[in-house]
Amino acid sequence: MTYFSFRFLLCNAIICIFLGILLGLKRLLQNQLSARMQYNLSIIFLVVLIVPFFPIKSAPSSISWGHLLMPNSNTNGDIQTTFLSGNSYTLNKINDFAVSVSTQIPTFIHSLLVFFWSIGVFVMFVLLYRSAKQVKALHSSALPLQNEVINTLYIDCLNETNSKNTIPIYSTAFLKSPVLAGFLRPRIYLPIHLISDFNAGTISATDLRYMLLHELQHYKHRDILVGYLINTANVFYWFNPLIGYFLKRIRQERELACDAAVLQLLKETEYTSYGNTLINFAETIALTPFPLTMGISGNAKQLKGRILNIASFRKPTFTQKIRGYLICIFVSTVIIGCVPLLSVYASDQTGYHFDTTRKNITQLNLSSNFGNYTGSFVLYDQATDKWNIYNIDNASTRIPPNSTYKIYDALLGLESGIITPEHSTFTWNGEPCPFESWESDQDLTSAMHNSVNWYFQAIDSQAGFQSVKTFLQTINYGNQNTGTNLNLYWTDFSLKISPIEQVELLQNFYQNNFHFDRKNIQAVKNALLLSTTSSGSLYGKTGTGRVNGKDVNGWFVGYIESDNNTYYFATNIQAPSNATGSQATEITETILSDFGIWK
DSSP, X not given: OHHHHHHHHHHHHHHHHHHHHHHHHHHHTXXXXXXXXXXXXXXXXXXXXXXXXXXXXXXXXXXXXGGGEEOOSSTTSSOOOOOOOSSOTTGGGOOOOOOEEEESSOHHHHHHHHHHHHHHHHHHHHHHHHHHHHHHHHHHHXXXXXXXXXXXXHHHHHHHTTOSSOOOEEEESSOSSOEEEOSSSOEEEEEHHHHHHHHHTSSOHHHHHHHHHHHHHHHHTTHHHHHHHHHHHHHHTTTOHHHHHHHHHHHHHHHHHHHHHHHHHSOGGGHHHHHHHHHHTTTTTSSOSSTXXXXXXXXXXXXXXXXXXXXXXXXXXXXXXXXXXXXXXXXHHHHHHHHHHHHHHTOSSOBOOOOOTTSXXXXXXXXXXXXXXEEEEEEEETTTTEEEEEOHHHHTBXXXXXXXXXXXHHHHHHHTTSSOSSOOOBOOOSOOOSSGGGSSOBOHHHXXXXXXXXXXXXXXXXXXXXXXXXXXXXXXXXXXXXXXXXXXXXXXXXXXXXXXXXXXXHHHHHTTTTOOXXXXXXXXXXXXXXXXXXXXEEEEEEEEEEETTEEEEEEEEEEEEOSSOEEEEEEEEEOSSOBOHHXXXXXXXXXXHHXXXXX
C-alpha cells in the first residue's frame, strides 16, 4: 500500500509535467494542426495515464517507501547494533555495525492517503455505474424509429458518411437532444419531441440531417470508446485538477473534431447553416444527459467556441494535411517514448540495464540457500569470462549499498589527498559513539573492518558535496545520487546500486580501470582483506540496512584472489527483519564452497 501511494503520487507529478509540455506544444502548433489532430494527440496521451497501474514488480515491504526514508540528523538517537557472529572464520574478522534510519513520514499517513483516494474512487465509480444504468434504462425504454421520412433521411446520412455498418436508430421520450450510446452495441437515440417538431415543420430536414451526421461522425471515429476511457480516467484521477482539466478539454476537442468532420462533408455554403443549427437549438442541446453518451450538445461557452471554429473553418489542402500528420506522428512518438521513461522514474525500484547479449551467463537456482530471504547472488569468473547469477531480476535492481559503499568512499579520501596509504589515521573527537570499537582513533583498515561511520563521514565532509557527486560520476556508481545529506546517503535510500553493478565495479576497482594511483588501490585492497587460506585470499565488505529498528537489507560483496584466477561476487538479501550482512556472508560462503571456490 505504501509503495503504491508513493509511486502513484510520483507518477501524478511527472504526468502533470508531461501534460503541461503537451498543452504548451498544442498551443504553439494550434495553427498547424487540425481539430482532429489536436484531438488525436490528446487521445494518445491518455495512454500515459495507465502507467501508474502497470504491473511493475514492487519492492519488498521492508524497503518500499524508498525515497521517503531519511536518516535522523542525530545518529545517536536511533541506533542499534548488528554484529556478525557465527562459526565462520570470515565472520569473526568483520564487525558490521548498522545505523538505523527512520521514516519522517509515518506509514499510517500513506494508508490515510490511500483510504481517502479509495473513497473518492468509490464515489466516482458509483456515479459512473449510475450512468451505465441510465444507458441501459434508455435502451429499455426506447423504440425503433417508425418515421419513414426520417428513416430515409438517416439512410442518406449513412451513405454520405460512407458508413459500412447500419447503426440502429431509436426514438425516446427521455432525451432533449440526439445522442449516440452503447459500448458494445451502439445506437442513435432521437428525442420524440424532435420527431414531433419535424412533423410539425418546426425543425427542418436540414437541421435533422446535421444532427444525424454529427452522431454518425462520433460513431465513425469511435468516440464512444474514448468517452469510456475518459470517464474511467476521471474515476482514478478525481483528485488531480490538472488531469481533470485535461479530460474536460478532451471532451471539448472531441466536439470540435466532430464538427470539423461534418464540415468536411458539407459545401462551404452550408457551413453557416450548420452553425445556425447549433445556435437555434442551443437551449435544447445545452447539456449531455449523462456521461456515457455522445451528442451534439455542450454548454454555452463550448457552443460559442464551436461556432467560432465553424466560422473560421477551411478545408485543409493536401500539403496542410501531410504537415499535420507529420507533426502529429512526431509528437505522438515523443509521448509514447515518455511512457517507459515515466514508468522507470516513477518506480521506487529503478532497474539497471544489464546487457546480456554478448555475455556467457548461467542462471542459478539457489532458492534453498536463500530460504525465506528475497535476494540475489552474482559471481563473475574472470578466467572463463563467465557470469553465474541467481535471480537476475533482483540482481539488476538498484537498492541502497549500505556500508559496502565505504570501499569507494575510502578511494575518494585517498584520491583527494584527505588520507594517504601511509597516513590514514583520524583522531577520535572524544564524543560518545554507539559502539565501543568506534571510540578510538581509526586508520583505514580498522575503520573498514569496524565500519566506522564517523571516519567516512569525515572524509565526505572534508571532500565536500560536489566532490562526492563528481566522484560518483567518475566511477559510475549506481544511480550516483547523494540526496541532500552527506551523513548517511549510502543507506538512506538516496544512493542505490544493483548487485550486478557491484560486481562490475569490483572488476574496475581490482583492475584499476579508474586509472587511480596504484598505491591508493592497493591500500583499499589491504583494508578489505579478510582471510588467506589454501584457496586463496578473500577480500570483502558487508553492509546492513536497518530501517525503523529492523534489519531489512543485507550485503556481502568482494572477490577471491587465487593463484590463477579472480572471482568477483555480490550477495544481497532482503526481508522484513534479520536481513544482515552476517546472513549474507554465511549464504555467500556456502555457495562459494559448493562451487569449490572457497573452503
